[in-house]
Amino acid sequence: MRFNTQSVMRLALVVVAAASLAACATKPKTNPDAGQPPQGGIPDVPYRPPAGPGAVDTRPIPGSTQDFIINVGDFVYFDLDSYDVRSDAMPVLDAQAAWLRRYPNVSIRIEGNCDERGTREYNLALGSRRSNAVKDYLVSRGVSPSRIMTLSNGKERPINPGTDEEAYQQNRNGQTIITSGGM
Amino acid sequence: MTLRHLLFALCALVMGTAALPGVAAAQIEVDVNQGNIQPVPIAIPAFSGGRGGDIAQVISANLEQSGLFAPVNPAAFPERNLDIAIQPNFEAWKTIDTQVLVNGQVTTEGDGRLRVDFRLWDIGSGTQLLGLQFTSTPENWRRVAHKISDQIYQRLTGESGYFDTRVVFIAESGARGKRVKRLSIMDQDGANNSYLTDGSYIVMTPRFSANSQEITYMALRPTGSSIYLFNISTGRQETLGRFAGMVFAPRFSPSGDRVVFSVEKNGNSDLYLMDLRSRGQTRLTSDPGIDTSGSFSPNGGQIVFNSDRAGSPQLYVMNADGSGVRRISRGGGRYTTPVWSPKGDFIAFTKQSGGEFHIGVMKPDGSDERILTTSYLDEGPTWAPNGRVLMFFREGRGGEPRLWNVDITGRILRPAPYRGSGSDPAWSPLLD
Known part of the structure; x- marks a missing residue:
């Protein structure tokens, strides 16, 4: 559930980003010396409706970092002060392992993160447990440990700056980041 | 570095003459260990001579910040332009609400050095408690003021002062979640603040060596973590070496020749x-729990540390060779970041209970636990060198971290004299 919602969110972000890029590229020039001089305001061009929904199909290139983030999912989440891989994380990690087996040149870094309800040093250790729990799971699903580097950010890199349980939950995570070999 | 050029001539009693009473037993006593509910009024008129007003202000601010003293408003002073060579008019000073008077003068020596003479008077008994003279380079006038503050504090409380010290900490800026963190150093009163790293990578948990010349801290980059040794005299730094996993939580031994730290292998952190x-490295712990935040006892014989080997993070003490591990924290809650007092009589810690964070102290055997502070997030205590005052950082819910002071009674709690956002403070020993 978490995985699906997140994928949709991320895809929406990509689409919005693409749309704003397109908007920038086609922004009309306002220099009055350029092109036709203004002729009483509205140019005499027949109306053409804009492209309808679905006219442009955007999707990540298979094997790319975007493919991994959007179609596989780069985050899994942990319970309070725990580094057990939760049942809702297993399908995500299974998909990560399958994707990594399909693209064997990809190397990854797994970052373990914690909420702010702990002290810095303890959370560095707890984050290490989380990143290694993710690593162990991927290795158990056939990913070579030589492709995996682990890192703990402790509580130093929260993805949600909020201070409620929802934010804490999002910040207790393991993130899989493609460091090389993505196409 | 200017520290190296410092040469203080500390000439106790050079000014004692037949015309002036010598050091007498103090009539006035300030008890640091009772948290002194009523601060002692103290009059500190501007010293005569150049910088005299500035020096008196620094002394005044130091003593006020301690919470033990209440500097008297100069408007009430019955005498002005006091001559250091003449005894104050005690009868006149008795008419205002003060018990102690500090006066002094600043002169320039033939070689250009600054000379500061000061005297500390007990007004009630009409006796001189201190008469001291300091010389230094003119740019070190603040340190002279800190040393005078230390002398006054020690004379009146019986405990060592802690004002001629510095603090290393993490200066923080930027939005929550994307904070820029820079290793920083300042005088304990917030003056002379400067950055030691540029904020392009995360830095944490700096600590001073016993000679105040070296700092050890942890840096976190996407490529991994490192522990650095930074010499503040030369500006040179080096790493402790390369490690396969995370390395963090470094702290010097009291003699400064060893560093205790945590190394993570396959998710397991050991000391x-x-x-x-x-x-050469020695492994001190080898259980599957988290072992971190090691801190030596002042004699170097023992290490207190944080471990969750029994399920939740608790405090343990072991011999410095790793033998004789025993748990000392016994109350409910999660205990982290233990720091042994430089006096040896207490261990300060961070505690989480009831959804809040606390700074507390306990005896090294775990007895006499005392909670000093409570808030949404209080973390990372560090001891002033006299072992009677702590600094820590406090972060309000959704806010930014700030440095705070608290005394070991918990009664004197106030923001540290640093205006910016900061965390992970570490107090230096007294400077030479």
């Missing part, structure tokens, strides 16, 4: 000791 001369 290691490195000899800085040979670079």
Whole structure:
């Protein structure tokens, strides 16, 4: 559930980003010396409706970092002060392992993160447990440990700056980041 | 570095003459260990001579910040332009609400050095408690003021002062979640603040060596973590070496020749000791729990640390070779970041209970636990060198971290004299 919602969110972000890029590229020039001089305001061009929904199909290139983030999912989440891989994380990690087996040149870094309800040093250790729990799971699903580097950010890199349980939950995570070999 | 050029001539009693009473037993006593509910009024008129007003202000601010003293408003002073060579008019000073008077003068020596003479008077008994003279380079006038503050504090409380000290900490800026963190150093009163790293990578948990010339801290980059040794005299720094996993939580031994730190392998964090001369490593713990935040006892014989080997993070003490591990924290809650007092009589810690964070102290055997503070997030205590005052950082819910002071009674709690956002403070020993 978490995985699906997140994928949709991320895809929406990509689409919005693409749309704003397109908007920038086609922004009309306002220099009055350029092109036709203004002729009483509205140019005499027949109306053409804009492209309808679905006219442009955007999707990540298979094997790319975007493919991994959007179609596989780069985050899994942990319970309070725990580094057990939760049942809702297993399908995500299974998909990560399958994707990594399909693209064997990809190397990854797994970052373990914690909420702010702990002290810095303890959370560095707890984050290490989380990143290694993710690593162990991927290795158990056939990913070579030589492709995996682990890192703990402790509580130093929260993805949600909020201070409620929802934010804490999002910040207790393991993130899989493609460091090389993505196409 | 200016520290190296410092040469204080500390000439106790050079000014004692037949015309002036010598040091007498103090009539006035300030008890640091009772948290002194009523601060002692103290009159500190501007010293005569150049910088005299500035020096009196620094002394005044130091003593006020301690919470034990209440500097009297100068408007009430019955005498002005006091001559250091003449005894104050005690009868006149008795008419205002003060018990202690500090006066002094600043002169320039023939070689250009600054000379500061000061006297401390007990007004009630009409006796001189201190008469001291300091010389230094003119740019070190603040340190002279801190040393005078230390002398006054020690004379009146019986405990060592802590004002001629510095603090290393993490200066923080930027939005929550994307904070820029820079290793920073300042005088304990917030003056002379400067950055030691540029904020392009995360830095954490700096700690001073016993000679105040070296700092050890942890840096976190996407490529991994490192522990650095930074010499503040030369500006040179080096790493402790390369490690496969995370390395963090470094702290010097009292003699400064070893560093205790945590190394993570396959997710398990254990404590290691490195000899800085040979670079040889000794593994101190080997259980599957988290072992971190090691801190030596002042004699170097023991280490207090944080472990969750029994399920939740608790405090343990072991011998410095890793033997004789025993748990000392016994109350409910999660205990982290233990720091042994430089006096040896207490261990300060961070505690989480009831959804809040606390700074507390306990005896090294775990007895006499005392909670000093409570808030949404209080973390990372560090001891002033006299072992009677702590600094820590407090972060309000959704806010930014700030440095705070609290005394060991918990009664004197106030923001540290640093205006910016900061965390992970570490107090230096008294400077030479």
